[in-house]
Amino acid sequence: MSYFGPGHGACPGCGFPIAVKAVLEALEGKAFVVNPTGCLEIVSSMYNRNVWGVPYIHSLFENAAAVAAGIEAALRALNRKHEGHVVVFAGDGATADIGFGMVSGAFDRNHDILYICYDNEAYQNTGNQQSALTPPGARTTTTPVGKRQPGKIGKKKDMVSIAVAHGIPYVASASVGYPNDLKRKVKRAVEFEGAKYIHVHAPCVTGWGIDGKQTVEVARLAVETGLYPLVEFEHGKLVRVMKIKEKKPVEEYLKAQRRFRHLFKHPEGRKIIEELQRIADENIKRYNLLQQ
Amino acid sequence: MRRVVRGFYAIAEAVRLCRPNVICAYPITPQTEIVENLAEMYANGELDAEYITAESEFAAASIVLGASAAGARVFTATSSQGLLLMTEVLFNAAGMRLPIVMVVANRSVSAPLSIWNDHQDSMTVRDAGIIQMHAENNQEAHDLIPLAYKVAEDKRVLLPFILNVDGFKLTHAYEPVDLLSQEVVDSFLPPYDPVVKLSTEKPVAMGCYAPPPYYMEFRVAMEYAMERAKKVMEEAFKEWSEIIGRDYGSHVSAEHCEDAEVVAIAMGSLVGLVRDVVEEMRKEGKKVGLLKIRTFRPFPAEEVREALKNANKVIIFERSLSIGSDPPVTLEVKSALFGSSSPEIHSVVIGLGGRDIPREQIVKVISEVYEGKVKPGKRYEGVKEFEEVIP
Numbered sequence: 261m262s263y264f265g266p267g268h269g270a271c272p273g274c275g276f277p278i279a280v281k282a283v284l285e286a287l288e289g290k291a292f293v294v295n296p297t298g299c300l301e302i303v304s305s306m307y308n309r310n311v312w313g314v315p316y317i318h319s320l321f322e323n324a325a326a327v328a329a330g331i332e333a334a335l336r337a338l339n340r341k342h343e344g345h346v347v348v349f350a351g352d353g354a355t356a357d358i359g360f361g362m363v364s365g366a367f368d369r370n371h372d373i374l375y376i377c378y379d380n381e382a383y384q385n386t387g388n389q390q391s392a393l394t395p396p397g398a399r400t401t402t403t404p405v406g407k408r409q410p411g412k413i414g415k416k417k418d419m420v421s422i423a424v425a426h427g428i429p430y431v432a433s434a435s436v437g438y439p440n441d442l443k444r445k446v447k448r449a450v451e452f453e454g455a456k457y458i459h460v461h462a463p464c465v466t467g468w469g470i471d472g473k474q475t476v477e478v479a480r481l482a483v484e485t486g487l488y489p490l491v492e493f494e495h496g497k498l499v500r501v502m503k504i505k506e507k508k509p510v511e512e513y514l515k516a517q518r519r520f521r522h523l524f525k526h527p528e529g530r531k532i533i534e535e536l537q538r539i540a541d542e543n544i545k546r547y548n549l550l551q552q
Numbered sequence: 553m554r555r556v557v558r559g560f561y562a563i564a565e566a567v568r569l570c571r572p573n574v575i576c577a578y579p580i581t582p583q584t585e586i587v588e589n590l591a592e593m594y595a596n597g598e599l600d601a602e603y604i605t606a607e608s609e610f611a612a613a614s615i616v617l618g619a620s621a622a623g624a625r626v627f628t629a630t631s632s633q634g635l636l637l638m639t640e641v642l643f644n645a646a647g648m649r650l651p652i653v654m655v656v657a658n659r660s661v662s663a664p665l666s667i668w669n670d671h672q673d674s675m676t677v678r679d680a681g682i683i684q685m686h687a688e689n690n691q692e693a694h695d696l697i698p699l700a701y702k703v704a705e706d707k708r709v710l711l712p713f714i715l716n717v718d719g720f721k722l723t724h725a726y727e728p729v730d731l732l733s734q735e736v737v738d739s740f741l742p743p744y745d746p747v748v749k750l751s752t753e754k755p756v757a758m759g760c761y762a763p764p765p766y767y768m769e770f771r772v773a774m775e776y777a778m779e780r781a782k783k784v785m786e787e788a789f790k791e792w793s794e795i796i797g798r799d800y801g802s803h804v805s806a807e808h809c810e811d812a813e814v815v816a817i818a819m820g821s822l823v824g825l826v827r828d829v830v831e832e833m834r835k836e837g838k839k840v841g842l843l844k845i846r847t848f849r850p851f852p853a854e855e856v857r858e859a860l861k862n863a864n865k866v867i868i869f870e871r872s873l874s875i876g877s878d879p880p881v882t883l884e885v886k887s888a889l890f891g892s893s894s895p896e897i898h899s900v901v902i903g904l905g906g907r908d909i910p911r912e913q914i915v916k917v918i919s920e921v922y923e924g925k926v927k928p929g930k931r932y933e934g935v936k937e938f939e940e941v942i943p
């Protein structure tokens with residue numbers, strides 16, 4: 261059996277299976293997987309149809325970080341640390357909203373775990389509701405588009421900076437558009453003892469309104485516009501960024517997805533597009549992303 | 553070794569002797585001193601376990617869940633709001649059949665905020681699939697900890713175990729306690745050997761999701777395990793009492809019930825007081841008895857039925873409410889008696905939120921029932937006259 265699949269029930273073209281496979285391959289299957297409730301869990305852990313080739317536990321929606329901490333403590337207590345790394349795969353809702361406190365607790369205690377947030381920018385399992393990581397302007401079922409509301413109002417929470425602020429040894433962002441980069445980051449991450457956080461951008465075909473074949477292309481556009489900078493911190497210091505060869509306008513990224521389509525018609529739409537462009541430009545400046 | 557110690561120490565010391573691998577808890581009065589004592593043992597190198605300071609009870613329960621899933625023997629403790637905050641995780645732990653052992657230092661729940669003792673907290677998880685016992689005194693609390701592990705980890709059971717101890721009344725009381733020795737505990741409690749655990753050598757998936765063709769069997773299996781636990785516990789009571797020479801009865805302890813017209817039922821630290829009163833009334837020639845309920849889950853319905861078979865009147869001293877219905881123990885007793893005897897049932901709610909329970913009150917309640925001065929039904933003892941206000 262492989263580490264993940266075959267036979268999982270994710271939508272064709274879903275982003276997160278790319279991430280899960282890349283991470284487990286990088287770790288050569290030496291992993292204890294903890295997975296909160298969400299799309300990944302539902303498509304992979306049905307009784308009698310479990311697709312995991314590694315030890316796996318589905319916790320609850322909000323406590324994957326703490327359950328991982330407990331597993332890590334047990335492996336330490338039982339002298340079984342050599343068996344593998346404790347790895348969390350959690351959605352953006354599980355990480356940045358309901359499970360936020362426990363992510364912080366596990367980072368604060370610096371448990372030797374690798375926490376991977378697959379960021380599909382909404383609660384996809386329950387049908388595309390907004391999370392703290394839904395970007396401004398996106399249409400979700402709880403931030404619908406109407407006369408008074410042009411999709412989500414408000415920011416995307418910066419989980420990478422929050423993780424860095426905890427002083428944990430390794431933090432990175434990655435994208436399913438660049439699985440080899442993700443693999444390298446995983447290998448680097450586990451060289452550090454303590455808590456590691458990798459934030460992985462992972463498109464959702466249904467929630468974002470894209471074609472299954474466009475996943476990698478859309479994921480890459482997010483990086484190439486500067487909206488989704490791929491960065492790496494070791495002990496709080498920025499050590500590497502993925503340079504952008506040719507900066508693309510955010511409109512190109514937005515136009516590729518149904519969840520942003522209204523921005524080009526709604527009276528408030530222009531302002532939000534400009535705001536997103538400003539965020540992208542700021543990222544480019546902040547991380548010096550442009551290739552000289 | 554007999555020493556005068558406080559309840560929290562007696563509990564912590566028993567936990568230490570059980571050689572847990574992972575301990576995690578979050579402070580809440582009146583539980584806190586239990587884990588503080590364990591922290592001290594850890595700091596002094598007397599406790600060979602991972603000791604984790606969680607950021608909340610929700611995390612503490614989750615951490616011990618993860619550790620237990622990975623094959624560790626674990627311990628946590630809490631009270632009141634902390635138990636309520638753990639609730640979702642505890643249902644999950646029970647469903648995953650993880651033998652987590654925890655102590656609940658019983659305390660009332662908010663609002664209004666109260667740190668004092670009653671049994672409302674533990675009643676909130678009575679349907680979770682967790683074994684629950686109530687200790688009468690600190691010696692019993694001390695002795696029941698190894699038993700809790702033995703039962704919870706038994707392959708015929710595999711369910712979490714809550715040992716209830718009355719907050720302050722036991723946790724903070726000085727009592728002489730015969731402390732167990734390591735040799736004795738080791739002889740009774742084998743190392744934890746899980747049936748399944750997370751391991752890369754033999755990968756399993758835990759906590760899976762079960763669609764309708766599967767779900768029900770898992771839940772019913774928990775019910776079967778709880779039924780088996782009754783027997784497993786009896787074996788353990790017997791073995792333990794033979795080893796340590798202290799016998800607390802079985803799931804219940806029926807005293808003077810054979811010929812009693814009135815039987816008073818209590819759980820936890822109140823038992824001692826009720827026993828005193830019953831003994832005194834016996835000396836006066838009154839046919840009263842005491843039924844101490846030690847195991848609340850699995851509820852020992854047969855034993856209760858047997859103990860009450862000759863009673864005309866039953867008084868249940870209730871330390872919690874089920875707002876909108878009969879209080880919890882009353883519900884259980886009525887259900888146990890259904891279809892057999894039908895004595896008068898007096899459900900007497902008493903001592904909520906640490907309200908004092910004077911001896912005269914117990915005397916008065918039992919005497920009034922004995923003399924037929926009060927009608928059966930639900931009553932509140934020790935409540936002042938009050939006007940209803942919305943706080």
Ligand SMILES: Cc1ncc(C[n+]2csc(CCOP(=O)(O)OP(=O)(O)O)c2C)c(N)n1
Pocket residue numbers: 297298299300321322350351352353354355380382383384385386391
């Ligand atoms: C306490 C609790 N509240 C709500 C839910 C319902 N629920 C299950 S998954 C989910 C959303 C998951 O979102 P995310 O973490 O972003 O993962 P995704 O489904 O997008 O992969 C919600 C709201 C739950 N399982 N538990």
Ligand code: SF4
Pocket residue numbers: 269270271273274275276299300303380384385463464465466467
């Ligand atoms: S709904 Fe979205 S996140 Fe969930 S499996 Fe489908 S594509 Fe993936």
